[in-house]
Amino acid sequence: MKGSLFSSEIAEPYAQALMSLAQSQDITRSVGEDCRSILEMLGQSADLQSFISSPVIKDEDKRAVLNQLLGDDIHQYLRNFIMLLVDKRRIVFLEAICEQYLALLRKLTNTVLAEVTASTELSDGQRRDVIDKIKTLTGAESVELKTDNDPELIGGVIIKVGSQVFDASLRGQLRRISVSLAGA
Numbered sequence: 001m002k003g004s005l006f007s008s009e010i011a012e013p014y015a016q017a018l019m020s021l022a023q024s025q026d027i028t029r030s031v032g033e034d035c036r037s038i039l040e041m042l043g044q045s046a047d048l049q050s051f052i053s054s055p056v057i058k059d060e061d062k063r064a065v066l067n068q069l070l071g072d073d074i075h076q077y078l079r080n081f082i083m084l085l086v087d088k089r090r091i092v093f094l095e096a097i098c099e100q101y102l103a104l105l106r107k108l109t110n111t112v113l114a115e116v117t118a119s120t121e122l123s124d125g126q127r128r129d130v131i132d133k134i135k136t137l138t139g140a141e142s143v144e145l146k147t148d149n150d151p152e153l154i155g156g157v158i159i160k161v162g163s164q165v166f167d168a169s170l171r172g173q174l175r176r177i178s179v180s181l182a183g184a
Contacts, residue, residue: 007096014090015100018081019108027075032105034074035098041069042095053092062086110141115160119153119169134161 022031042049048069052062063086070079085091106113114134116122122130131143138161150158156169 007093008100010090011093011096011100014085014093014097015104018078018097018101019104021077021081025077027077028105028108030075031078032102034078035101037073038070039095039098039102049095052094059086059089062091066091106144111144112138112140112142112161113144113146115146115148117148117150117153117158117160117169119149119151119155119157121149122147122157130157130159134159137161137166 018031019028022028051057051065063083066082066086067079070082074082082091082094085094085097103113105111112134114130116130118126127145127147131145134140134143152171154170154174156172158169158172159166
């Protein structure tokens with residue numbers, strides 16, 4: 001169900017409810033960090049995803065495992081929200097709800113999500129340069145980077161912000177040269 005229209009239709013109202021709760025308690029950023037941790041945990045464990053989405057596993061078992069995995073690091077309001085998802089049998093949408101919450105948080109804080117693909121791992125200086133460039137291009141107050149490596153780029157980066165793609169890679173430059181030579 002990940003990424004389906006049905007999933008986003010269910011996830012959006014839950015994410016909005018979580019955002020309203022977080023705003024009323026002035027914990028939007030804290031809940032956002034907790035959502036990032038949850039997404040990382042779910043991304044690293046297909047077994048966990050299968051476990052929480054299984055209709056065969058009892059709700060009390062899901063609650064126990066989630067409480068143990070989340071530990072005391074997660075905010076109590078988010079913990080209660082997750083337990084509500086288990087009770088309402090909506091825990092299968094946890095990943096989509098967290099992603100939707102982060103999208104709402106980015107909109108609230110004028111932050112853009114930039115997916116950066118580079119030929120090698122970016123250094124701290126390069127990350128700062130990319131963030132500064134994205135701020136200039138988008139007018140955003142802050143930038144959230146999601147990085148990936150692709151050795152086939154040869155050099156440079158490809159930056160995707162929303163539907164815009166900025167291709168500053170050597171592979172892209174070579175492709176553009178090839179197209180212009182073929183048209184000449």
